[in-house]
Amino acid sequence: MRVHFIAIGGSAMHNLAIALHLKDFTVSGSDDEIFDPSRSRLEKHKLLPKKWGWFPEKINSDLDAIILGMHARIDNTELLRAQELGLKIFSYPEYIYEQTKDKTRIVIGGSHGKTTTTSMVMHVLKENAIDFDYMVGAQIEGFETMVKLTKDTKIAIFEGDEYLSSPIDRRPKFHLYHPHIALLTGIAWDHINVFPTFENYVEQFEIFTNLIQPNGSLIYFEKDEHIQKILTKKREDVTYIPYNTHPFRLENNQTILITDKQEFALEIFGEHNLQNLMGAFHICKSIGIKDSDFYRSIQNFSGAARRLQKLAENDNCCVFQDFAHSPSKLKATTQAVKKQYPNRKLIACMELHTFSSLKKEFLPHYKNTMSMADQAFVYFDPKTIEHKKLEPINSKQVQDAFGGTNLKVYINSKELISDLLTMNFKNTNVLLMSSGNFTGVNLPQLAEDIIVNTK
Template sequence: MRVHFIAIGGSAMHNLAIALHLKNYTVTGSDDEIFDPSRSRLEKHKLLPEKWGWFPEKINESIDAVILGMHARIDNPELLRAQELGLKIYSYPEYIYEQTKDKTRIVIGGSHGKTTTTSMVMHVLKENNIDFDYMVGAQIEGFDTMVKLTQEANIAIFEGDEYLSSPIDRRPKFHLYHPHIALLTGIAWDHINVFPTFENYVEQFKIFTDLIQEKGSLIYFEEDEHIQKIIANKRGDISYLPYNTHPFQLVNNQSILQTNLGDFPLEIFGEHNLQNLMGAYYICKSIGLKDLDFYQSIQSFSGAARRLQKLAENDNCCVFQDFAHSPSKLKATTLAVKKQYPQRKLIAIMELHTFSSLKKEFLPQYKNTMKTADRAFVYFDPHTIAHKKLELISSEQVAEAFGGDNLSVYTNSKKLISDLLSMNFMNTTVLLMSSGNFTGTNLASLAEKIIVSAK
């Protein structure tokens, strides 16, 4: 098989390219720019394009499939050439389905927690030597790539993202996987640029449940009111399995699972994570894993990259990084850290970086999401707003939207970091939240500076 990637440098795209290369496919690709870690990974496998740009002359009838990334535009020269030749053009989720349509597909969807839940399932299955294919939206410890596709595995596990599939395929990605086992973690409005109303956004999850295969199952977080509305009219040909927060107790800043098989200490914490864990438990149980095997394996799960990831700590201070950017995740993550370290001061720093978060109409969704922090900082870069071609927002608008007397708003990252490092971090937890990097800030280095100043 010969496969060509248009916009090979994307996070999911380059991982799929590597997965197919490891499957002995002939893989080529193009992009107008590629940054690390994609660049280094592609270079390692000799898949990095020799030149940046688009080269329609690369596209010919010997190509079996063209995979189109979201970064490409609908007038991309290589895409136009592929359409002219009548080649098969896929989005990456569409092609992943093609690669796994004869396997048992497990898809984890939801506005938040899907990466962590998917990672938990992957970790447990690997610990128990169960072979599986997968696609996940973050780098997971113990896994070389974010995509794996084989001939041998009978199970495929996907993180089900609701964002669009490609520039010419406007369906949400998770509509293309057709799961046998589906999980929904919860629903909270996101991607306002694609789903302009909350009702339209929720409808995508309803469609997702409609696409579960006959005799399949839906595992869902029972306390989410929007999921409850979706399942009000249950299908007769699938089973429904609700879950809640796994029973636990907090001992010396460590979460301990309470089960009928005994207590199991965890490396992760927070009620949100304990809900994700319960969902992962039911997925593993549904494919035949024994309870004891699950609980023993989940103890060593330390989390996905940038999902409440511990960057540095000493006896006086701890610094976490989290991907939180949506209002619901921001609120849940801030609360989880405060509950985990109740005797410590919590300093929470959040960057408005996504399209939705920077949109004036969406800002009111953030009301009181950081109120559990002792000090809260919100940062946004006006250049990012201009790049996304959005209406400019002001610091005053952001402050009013978030509310609370614990909040400071910054538009200069150097000033934010300078003021942050001037603070006293004794007996403090610091939480850095963004889907970006605070305009080029090395967060690992920042965390070390915070820890050093807390000694």
């Protein structure tokens, strides 16, 4: 098979390109810019384009498929050439389905926790020597790539993102996977640039449940009121499996799982993670993993990259990085760290970086989301707002939206880091939350600098 990627440098796109290359496909691609880690990974597999830009001459009738990334525009010259030739054009979720349509597909959806839940299932299956295909939205320890596609595996596990599939396919990605086993972690409004009302956003999850294959199953967090509303219309050919927070206790800043037979110490923590764990438990049970094997395997799960990831620590300070950016994620992550370390102060730093978070109308949803932090910093870059062509916001609007007396707003990341490094970090944890990097800050190095300041 010969496939060509338009916008090969994307996070998911370059991983899919590598996966198909490893499956002995002939892979080519184009992009106008590619950054690490995509760049170095593509270069390692000799898939990095020789020149930046779009080259319609690369598109010819010998290609079996075109895979189109979200980074490309609808007037992309390669895309126009492919349409002119009548070639098969796929979004990457559509092509992943094509490669796994004869397998048992497991899809984890929800506004939060889907990456972690997917990672947990992957970890347990690997620990139990079960081979599987997968697509996940973060780098997972023990897995070289974020996508794997093979000929012989019988199971495929996907993180089900609700964002759009491609510039010419406006369906949410998770509508294209048609799961046999589906999971919903919870619903909290996100992607308001695509789903302008909460009702429209919730509707996407209802559609997702309707796409479950006959005689399939839906595993869901039973305390989410929006999922419960969706489930007033249950299907007779689907099995419904509710879950809640796994029983646990805290001991010396460590989370201990409580089961009927014994207790298990974990490397992860936080109630959301224990809900994710319970969802992963039911998925694994559905595909034949014994309870004892699940608990044995999950003990050494350390989490996905940028999901409450420890960047540095010593005896009285720990610096965490987290992808949290939406109000629900921000509140849950802040609470998780504070509850896990009740005797330590918490300094929480958050960057408003996504389209939704920088939109003036959305800011009030952040009210009191960082109230459990002893000191909270919120940063946004006016240039990012300008780049996204949004209405400008100012520091006072952000301050008023978040509320509380523990919060300070910055529009200069150097000033934020300078002020942060003057603080006393003894008996204190630091939480860095963003889907970006605070406009070019080396977060691992910052974490080391914070730890040095506690000595």
